[in-house]
Amino acid sequence: MSFVLQIIKIKITTTTTTTISSFKILVGFGIMSKLVKLRDLTIYLDDRYYCGPGPSSVQFPDGRIMVAFRRAYNWVPEGVHAHGFPSTEACLTLSDDNGRTWGPPRVFNAGNITNQNLVILPDGSLICLSHRGELVPHTVYDRLKDTRRFHLDNNFGCVHASHGIQVMRSQDDGLTWEGPFFVSPVPDTEPILPGWPSPAGLRASPTNLNDGSVGVAVYGLLGTNRNASNVWFMTSTDRGLTWKPRGCIAHDPEGLHYYNETMVYQCEDNKLIAFMRVEQDMDDRLHTSVSYNDGKTWSAPRREDIKGHPYQAARVKSGNVLLVYGYRHDPRGVRACLLDPGCDNINKAREIVLRDDGGSSDLGYPHVLVLQDGTALVTYYHNIANGVRYITGTILTEE
Numbered sequence: 001m002s003f004v005l006q007i008i009k010i011k012i013t014t015t016t017t018t019t020i021s022s023f024k025i026l027v028g029f030g031i032m033s034k035l036v037k038l039r040d041l042t043i044y045l046d047d048r049y050y051c052g053p054g055p056s057s058v059q060f061p062d063g064r065i066m067v068a069f070r071r072a073y074n075w076v077p078e079g080v081h082a083h084g085f086p087s088t089e090a091c092l093t094l095s096d097d098n099g100r101t102w103g104p105p106r107v108f109n110a111g112n113i114t115n116q117n118l119v120i121l122p123d124g125s126l127i128c129l130s131h132r133g134e135l136v137p138h139t140v141y142d143r144l145k146d147t148r149r150f151h152l153d154n155n156f157g158c159v160h161a162s163h164g165i166q167v168m169r170s171q172d173d174g175l176t177w178e179g180p181f182f183v184s185p186v187p188d189t190e191p192i193l194p195g196w197p198s199p200a201g202l203r204a205s206p207t208n209l210n211d212g213s214v215g216v217a218v219y220g221l222l223g224t225n226r227n228a229s230n231v232w233f234m235t236s237t238d239r240g241l242t243w244k245p246r247g248c249i250a251h252d253p254e255g256l257h258y259y260n261e262t263m264v265y266q267c268e269d270n271k272l273i274a275f276m277r278v279e280q281d282m283d284d285r286l287h288t289s290v291s292y293n294d295g296k297t298w299s300a301p302r303r304e305d306i307k308g309h310p311y312q313a314a315r316v317k318s319g320n321v322l323l324v325y326g327y328r329h330d331p332r333g334v335r336a337c338l339l340d341p342g343c344d345n346i347n348k349a350r351e352i353v354l355r356d357d358g359g360s361s362d363l364g365y366p367h368v369l370v371l372q373d374g375t376a377l378v379t380y381y382h383n384i385a386n387g388v389r390y391i392t393g394t395i396l397t398e399e
Helices: 138-144
Strands: 002-004 008-013 018-023 029-031 035-044 056-059 065-073 088-095 106-113 117-120 126-135 151-153 158-170 178-182 214-221 229-236 244-252 259-266 272-278 285-291 302-307 309-315 321-327 333-339 351-355 364-370 376-382 390-398
Touching: 035 065, 035 088, 035 333, 035 351, 056 117, 056 364, 056 376, 065 117, 065 376, 065 390, 106 158, 138 158, 229 259, 229 272, 244 259, 244 272, 244 285, 259 309, 272 309, 302 321, 309 364, 321 364, 321 376, 333 364, 333 376, 333 390, 351 376, 351 390
Parallel strands: none
Antiparallel strands: 002 029, 008 018, 035 390, 056 065, 065 088, 088 106, 106 126, 117 126, 126 158, 151 158, 158 178, 214 229, 214 259, 229 244, 259 272, 272 285, 285 302, 309 321, 321 333, 333 351, 364 376, 376 390
């Protein structure tokens, strides 16, 4: 962050004479740096596969960058997007040259899974969170459809339901994994079937908190109303094995807003800020909520000027906060802005367009990772001319 000096003129008066003197008082006011796009890069593209929302990335101490993403058979030529596809694969790919080239993907999980949300914990272990569904027999659907929330997929002729948020954990940089564990119970939710975890979803990598725990915002699915939800800040003190609710960020049992995909960022002064997607906001505006007591209580959601969804934030080397988000409006793509360290200038932040060449709204869901060299890697899924969906990225720097 650079600084500017403000000159303050002070008038000094004595009993015998009046003298005007100008003193230069040095007062530091932060001037926001600007974001500069350096280049785009292709991480994974294969015409056979649909790579859907929600990649994420981490960088290991030796400099290797790992990206986790999802892929499924590509039915886009038939007009079908494989969201919630029962045979989705979760994949990992590695780069050892700062993102210039990427190795072949390696499947580490499969099923009806969605976005992949990685984070490296302070002890070096790796966890990956994703919400998942399970296929449900039509007999069960017919019996419970009036009291539980199901998804009837007419494209594939199946019914599936939320099986909660799963946690996979690796102690060897992603070579082997243990789990799944589950982020459950989420308050106010009722499992679809006895013994199942709470029906819930997420889109955010967990946050390593200053108190030593790890936290993530999840949205619970309430009843049979598709738009009824809550958003809870859940935390773990045992490296993702078990989770407990710490505080409710938003509660909407009537489904008036449909608060869902939320990222929680911790400022340097310990303030927590939640960046929320609100699906019933027809103008697609960011909503925020703030906690000053480690996530136990939260302010009422506030509508901001930024347009897009969902959101991811990371602290860059200056202390400022890089916020990235998908933009499913013309021209479609991905955007970013730079916030001050306390995220107090949201409605004054200058926006930068990372991509505006998207061929349809089936794109975005960016994740941001600050690399060891000080640049930032933004990963997301994209399409051009409504063609194949693939995993790509943009390198940014702050000047």
